[in-house]
Amino acid sequence: MAIPDEYLVTTARDLGAALKHYRTAAGVTQQAAAEAEGIGQPYLSSLEAGNFGRSLTHTLRLLRLVGCELVVRPRNQRA
Numbered sequence: 001m002a003i004p005d006e007y008l009v010t011t012a013r014d015l016g017a018a019l020k021h022y023r024t025a026a027g028v029t030q031q032a033a034a035e036a037e038g039i040g041q042p043y044l045s046s047l048e049a050g051n052f053g054r055s056l057t058h059t060l061r062l063l064r065l066v067g068c069e070l071v072v073r074p075r076n077q078r079a
Helices: 013-027 030-037 040-048 052-067
Strands: 007-009 070-072
Touching: 007 013, 013 040, 013 052, 013 070, 040 070
Parallel strands: none
Antiparallel strands: 007 070
């Protein structure tokens, strides 16, 4: 499966899907990612399911209202 260059995020679920996709593409387990960030694995699982809370939902809606979009893409690799 090809890795998309970027994810257009219009919902919290989109952001969770992007997080999960890029984490797994990088070969990082949920447990390893959670430990690296100092959070629990169940919490990371919840984030990947799109459970970020109402503030993210409101932010995404407000961005659309003002004509903006949020895109997740890999960082450029600098030599």
